[in-house]
Amino acid sequence: MSTQLTPILTRFWDDPRSWTLATYEKHDGYKALKKAVTMPPADLVQMTKDSGMRGRGGAGFPTGMKWGFLPPPDGGPRYLVVNADESEPGTCKDTPLMMAAPQLLIEGVVITSFAIGCNHAFIYLRGEVVHVYRRLMRAVEEAYAAGYLGKNILGSGFDLEVTVLAGAGAYICGEETALLDSLEGRRGQPRLKPPFPAVAGLYARPTVVNNVESIASVPAILLHGASWFAGMGTEKSTGFGIFSLSGHVANPGQYEAPLGITLRELLEMAGGMRDPNHKLKFWTPGGSSTPMFTDAHLDVPLDFESVAAAGSMLGTRALQIFDDTVSVVRAVSRWTDFYAHESCGKCTPCREGTFWLKQIMERLEHGNGSQDDIDKLLDICDNILFRSFCALGDASTSCITSAVQYFREEFEAGMHTSAAEMFPPAASTLFAKETVSA
């Protein structure tokens, strides 16, 4: 095995009471902040640029560059907003991070705020994870009590207030401008860009919106150096990231590794497929919004460039693994339900298009498809992709077009045979054996 795992963010998750400040301080917690407040903020921005870290929330935009886009200070407020609205199907890294080690995120928030000149930061958490919210609120409380938040942090003269709020169930709020609208107490619908949040974000003020894992990686970069971070991963996709394996794998879970690791390597670490008699059929490299891969892509390095060159996107490293018991039509049909359900309604291609896609996918799943349904699907996808207001519409087409590309015959079979007949669902379940023996 050539690539080794690199537990950095995950390194102390198995400590008893890993979420407390005391545990975090035992594991170098807030050492980076102590260093940060002695540095010129511009150096912190430069350090993050030098590390080459690209945003860990899916789009992969360089984090340091995002910070650098803020206009020069004009005396008015500037904001940091952490996107903790983890909802992309398959994505399950930020939630365990905030449950096990919320102080990592808080320290990252303080350092980032200091770097960009923000005195009030917000963490927007999805509302459907109440215990994570408890842990975050407690972490903020502890950080205030220890003087890591509040007035004159560590005697530096720097003030920071942090507000953590819970959303209320809307996938679209993971889109950064929809998140800002939601944070302003509105329906979470995306805004026209430009202006980008760096120029006019929260309350139309300069705002940095970053993913949880990006911000949580900042303390480690500061402690060990930009070149240490850039020394991991590949040339253009530097550093480490949490890879989330789920589905038909022996040991699903979180595997923190340098970018560029392959699924073959990860699968080996995770004990292989759930059942050696069933081989890998399809998988998503970065959640349901990234075009699916097959067993032909086991050796694609999981970095931004290699995954893109192979026709997909690294996204959030959400590796959903499906073996050959699974109907790809059923999987895609359900994802399509999801996008139709979560379409915010703002733009026509997405609002109407996902609704049409859903109807066609349902027909095909039940073996009632008609002769021209595949062409119709692709035609609708063509009319949604790059014609929608935001990436949600684009994303809704990824699973369909990639599945038709790799498994067209299954869509053709959907004209006469149901998915359940071809792939009995019971065989795919976690409790498949229980069902069989009962």
Add this chain to the structure above:
Amino acid sequence: MITDGNPNYGVVPSTGTAAYPADVLASLRADAELTMARYPRARSALLPMLHLVQSVDGYVSLRGIELCADLLGLTAAEVSGVATFYTQFKRHPNGTYTLGVCTNTLCAIMGGDEIWASISEYLGIGHDETTEDGQVTLERIECNAACDYAPVVMANWEFFDNQTPASTKALADDLRSGAPVTPSRGASRVCSFKQVSRVLAGFTDGLADEGVGAGPASLAGLKVARLAKVDDGKAQK
């Protein structure tokens, strides 16, 4: 739709129009003021305030909408426009417990569909419907960021990992009978919908230190890395 001649701001049916008792109103207003004070602009508190309304009424009631509108200087239509956008804001009285079965693709395939079918039949209710005793509201939920624990069931937004049809029925039975229930990763017990709504409004309940830091799947990679390190050490000797 029953409207009783009252305005209906997306609340189905329109119920609960009796004014808040004075003491309830006073504490709601006080809590809402605390919430608004957390933001540079008060309207940012609207989502937390709607959670707060649910913590008292068990759903987003007409009087709750009107209260938020009054406090924020918005129209009731503007507030209901926001409330009806988000799935966690309930438009009719919710049960004491929301039982959510993830039926997004991965969980569905890992058994979520079987769990959904069996629990829906067992309780005799469908999506967003509540048992007659008012205890359990059943929901098909979207991906809840715990795919490595599929299939996942949420009870009032606490994690129940690696569920089966049988375990979910037992969970529903316990919730309905008031027997103690412990989430896989969460507080030591499942709080009521109203209690959880208060937490979601940003008011702590002191339970943050309960439960595990991480479940087994969250530690899977760390475990492999630790073993590899031990092997490396041996190899060097």
